[in-house]
Amino acid sequence: MNTPVPFLDLKAQYRTIRAEIDAALNEVVESTAFAGGPFVERFEEQFAAYCQCDHAVGTGSGTDALWLALLALDVKPGDEVITVPLTFIATAEAIHFTGARPVFVDVDEMTCTMDSAKLNAAITPRTKAIVPVHLYGQPADMIPILEIAERHGIPVVEDACQAHGARYAGRRAGSLGDAACFSFYPGKNLGAYGEAGAVVTGNAEIAERVRAFRDHGQIRKNHHQFIGWNARMDGIQAAVLGAKLPHLDQWNEQRQAIARHYNRLLENATDVVLPQVAVNRESVFHLYAIRSRGRDALAAALRAEDIHCGIHYPVPLHLQPAFAHLGYLRGAFPIAERCADQVLSLPMYPELRPEQIESVAKALTSHPSPLTPTTT
Ligand SMILES: *Cc1c(COP(=O)(O)O)cnc(C)c1O
Numbered sequence: 574m575n576t577p578v579p580f581l582d583l584k585a586q587y588r589t590i591r592a593e594i595d596a597a598l599n600e601v602v603e604s605t606a607f608a609g610g611p612f613v614e615r616f617e618e619q620f621a622a623y624c625q626c627d628h629a630v631g632t633g634s635g636t637d638a639l640w641l642a643l644l645a646l647d648v649k650p651g652d653e654v655i656t657v658p659l660t661f662i663a664t665a666e667a668i669h670f671t672g673a674r675p676v677f678v679d680v681d682e683m684t685c686t687m688d689s690a691k692l693n694a695a696i697t698p699r700t701k702a703i704v705p706v707h708l709y710g711q712p713a714d715m716i717p718i719l720e721i722a723e724r725h726g727i728p729v730v731e732d733a734c735q736a737h738g739a740r741y742a743g744r745r746a747g748s749l750g751d752a753a754c755f756s757f758y759p760g761k762n763l764g765a766y767g768e769a770g771a772v773v774t775g776n777a778e779i780a781e782r783v784r785a786f787r788d789h790g791q792i793r794k795n796h797h798q799f800i801g802w803n804a805r806m807d808g809i810q811a812a813v814l815g816a817k818l819p820h821l822d823q824w825n826e827q828r829q830a831i832a833r834h835y836n837r838l839l840e841n842a843t844d845v846v847l848p849q850v851a852v853n854r855e856s857v858f859h860l861y862a863i864r865s866r867g868r869d870a871l872a873a874a875l876r877a878e879d880i881h882c883g884i885h886y887p888v889p890l891h892l893q894p895a896f897a898h899l900g901y902l903r904g905a906f907p908i909a910e911r912c913a914d915q916v917l918s919l920p921m922y923p924e925l926r927p928e929q930i931e932s933v934a935k936a937l938t939s940h941p942s943p944l945t946p947t948t949t
Contacts, residue, residue, distance in 0.1 A: 577880070578920045579881050580918070580920050581922050582924060586922070596816075597813055598813065600612075601812045604808075607807055609788070609805045612812045616631060616806075617771070619815060620814070624746075624753070624773045625745045625748040626747055627780075629771050630772045630783045630787065631769065631787075631806030631810075632783075632787050633768060633769065633787075633807075634758070634804075636663040639664060639668075639732060639734075642752045643667060643668065646730070650671075652673040653697060653700050654674070654676065654700070655695050655700060656703075656704040656706065656732070657677060658677040658679070658892075659685055659889050659890075659906075659909040659913065660706040660732065660886070660890065661886065662893065663756075668704070673701060677695075677906060679907070679909055684714070686707065686712070686714060687705045687714065696727070700725070701728075702728050703722050705718050707731060707733050707736035709858070709862050710736050711856035712746050712855075715729075716742065730754065731754065733773075735762070737755060738821055738857045740855040742853050742854075751775075752773070752776065753773050755770055756770045757769035762825060763821050766809065767807070767809065767810050785801055787803075789802065825923075828923055831861070835861055835919060839863070842937055844866055844867055845865050860918040860921055864912065864915040864916055868917050875933070875937070880936055882920070886916075888913060889906060889909040889910055
């Protein structure tokens, strides 16, 4: 019988940092600084420094962070915002709720991130922002994306919700664009004990606008400069995140070591394409997503052995019913569609043990997948 392998094990991490977390939680409860306040401010400073950025603004979630960053850039009805179809739906939801229209650009075959060669053709006079997604922990191809954006005078907002600590050309994800958005959803590389997110930026004006938007448009007590929302980070989450941040680099290194271990064990597996990291980029392996033409059979075989995988994402956004009104048809973004049919995320978290990794690899290699018909 195989060792059961969960997709994610947050309890295993809590056991390694219990004393620090419990002390942090206790401090917030004793001080009752629950909504915004000193714990949030302290974490904002620490996280900005970690991202090599001047400003971080804590928000209620990564979705809030994306929405508020776009609002801060004055994205509004009638505008277009470019992103990719292979991402979590929040990227496009945030665009939608500014009133702007999401416009998709296909991803590249190797990294599943925005294909910078296809970006220029998607830009129109209405394009107000570009939101590349650092998928699975690997930064998108930022140098060409930033060059194209700069030529057109369009700001770039990184969706770094899966890429805390990743690097591109030696620089941290979050420090590359005009602003960047992070999620601290519990399963992310840096996860809260509840919902949280942040916008980081080197631009003081963007930071101030996000700060006001997350707090009802207030620029000082009872002075509402514009209509905002309640999208604040809470004190408990900030304290947990502050306690966890000093461990993040080590956890990311553990993820990278696990990825290398998977790579070694799976290099000869048939009909399995291993995750590729482009030169000049460093992935923090939020997910370890293989590709297989027999993905569904493979996932079923693993499940039968008590090994739990994920699919990120099975339906690209342009084919989701929620975005049917955009009028995209199947075939519009062939690479994203093929990735959606083939990707399979294997168990990945820093505390994953070698015997669990071996057990996953054994199950994968001992179940050659019956190939499903493919159009490629
Ligand atoms: C998790 C995630 C989000 C949303 O973050 P929440 O904190 O869950 O709101 C947005 N984009 C991507 C790519 C994500 O992975």
